[in-house]
Amino acid sequence: MVVLREGMCPGLDEDLVRDLRAADIKTVEDLVSSDIEELAQRCSVSYKALFAIRRVLLAQNTAFPVSGADLYEELLSSTAILSTGNPSLDKLLDPGLYTGEITELSGGPGSGKSQVCFGVAVHISYQLKQSVIFIDTTGGLTASRLLQMLQAETSNAEEQMEALQRIHIFRLFNIFSLLDCLYSLRSGGLQQASVGGGSVKAVIVDSVSAVIAPLLGGKQNEGMSLMIQVAGVLKTVAKDFNVAALVTNHVTRSGSGEVQPGLGVSWSHIPRTRILLERVERAAPVSHSSMRSATLIKSSRQPCHIKEEFDLQWWSCSKEASSGKRKLDETDSG
């Protein structure tokens, strides 16, 4: 329902809008679906003028079909695959984060979701020399950790500072601020962030469930609508600006005691690829191992439920000395 306003198209001036309102035509839908002849008589406006206005409004508000071949061409030329920096994760993602899509990482507390997000941001900023937008809703982001990871990539302080400048951080803690931020990115914030560094290639939201979970359930009826709006604007940003969207989610236990990603069934349709992170279970209740296992639970490219184990220390291991082999036992500064 789009309200009729003057200036929407040539010929639609204030007087005409008022006359149409008097004839009970308030929205574009009403105008387009009404009988033009009868309307012209009632409002004493020329038939031709109304007909022209109707054509312009239809053209403005219709969606146009695109041929599959054109779409495929566009996809080939505009989609990029961003590596996460960790070969095991890349294997699961076949072989990385796709731009134009939302990828979700879910896991329990301490399973490494934020660490993976930091590693991805550092990798894109340093190796690929592109900008990253990081939206932090949990307060877990510290620039010193990003610096630690960068120091493992290079010991050149200038390069480290440059890479840090390409990561743009937003800290917000409620859903309305998140929506404000995403809408402003959509309408120009993204271009602004691209000035100076490379273009923005990834938008990371850690975590999206922290701001949505308090609104779902109970007698509140707004939570679902806000959640889907976040999904909508995030997808639009990803598609229109060719960025990869990476979000993190918490987990809940299903009736049978199994761990599953949070935010419910409605959210499960939003991300294209979903990965579940878990600690690799060792004997001690408080073990300080940095091994994690990643399971692919939703993907349109690979069979589901394939598992990979990886080391959270990967992003902190010095790569300058290694010859491409992963040295798991290497103690590092982290």
Place this chain on the structure above:
Amino acid sequence: MQRSVSSSSLSPSVKMKLVNAGFQFTADLLHLKPLQLSKEASLTQQEALEVLQAVRREGGGGDEAGGGGGGESSSLTALELLQKEEEMKSIVTFSSQLDAALGGGFPVGKTTEICGAPGVGKTQLCLQLAVDVQVPQCFGGVGGQVVYIDTEGSFLLQRVVDIAAAAVRHCSLLVEDDEQRVAMETFTVETILSNMFLVRCHDYVELLAEVHLLPDFLSEHPRVRLLVIDSVAFPFRQHFDDLSQRTRLLNGLAQQLISMATGHGIAVAMTNQMTTRLSGGQSQLVPALGESWGHAPTIRLLLHWAGSRRMAAVFKSPDHKGATVQYQITSEGFRDVGQSEQPPSKRPRTQTVASVASQRDTSC
């Protein structure tokens, strides 16, 4: 992409009236005057004014090509954040091993949770922090005030006096120059006690209300650097029939706390109890309040017993590896094991404790 009215931060009834009047997108509202809007959507003048202000604020942020993010949030680059963090200090716990594991102490601007079984020392650590936050800056402390929310009634004034006196003694032994001497004049047991704002909450409603009112209090008292909630678990574990409501309230509380921590530059420390989880016929001791609460604090500290020794394990931290250290509770407060800065009169007692512990170790 047009922004729909339902994504604005207005009350649901106002949004309903707007949608019923045919205003689907905020773009439709931008050009209206308050009088027109209140007539068309049957809102009061006041409501119409609020709607237009909210829409203009959100819409204005977008139209200015970002302007660094819409509304109140602005973006920083990681480099700027790094410079800001270097100015942020941590609150020391007087246990150097624990401080090392935490990267300097309890960080300001983050929420930290202390979980543990009864009697392991959670309240002792909270009382120690409440005193430590007031250590003057020239001694390496933060020099701030503290808001202490007590939900269990475990705040013992006499114990705080003991800990404060020990801290004052410790600092007076370290005085090296004039600046520190001057600072010591204002660092006494009386001033320590007067810089603590104590709140007693009896149930979860009082706790939520207090947290809701805190931002105004913090704006009036800009010297507050620590918020202690002892404990978060106690009011939420009583008489809660609807567990999903409890999860929602806890998630909302977590977001408010981290928002205050970042916005006002305070450290938040909360204590949590332990509960038993049965999985596959085996029972395990885990922190209470459920799995989703585990995401709420930025850093989680688990205090547990290993035989007769008290151990502190950092098991969730975004910028440090997990580590386990040993600590002890003495009459002076929370300390490292085998600390040599004890005044002579206390040394025999510390040795006895350590030797008893080592005896137990060899026998276990």
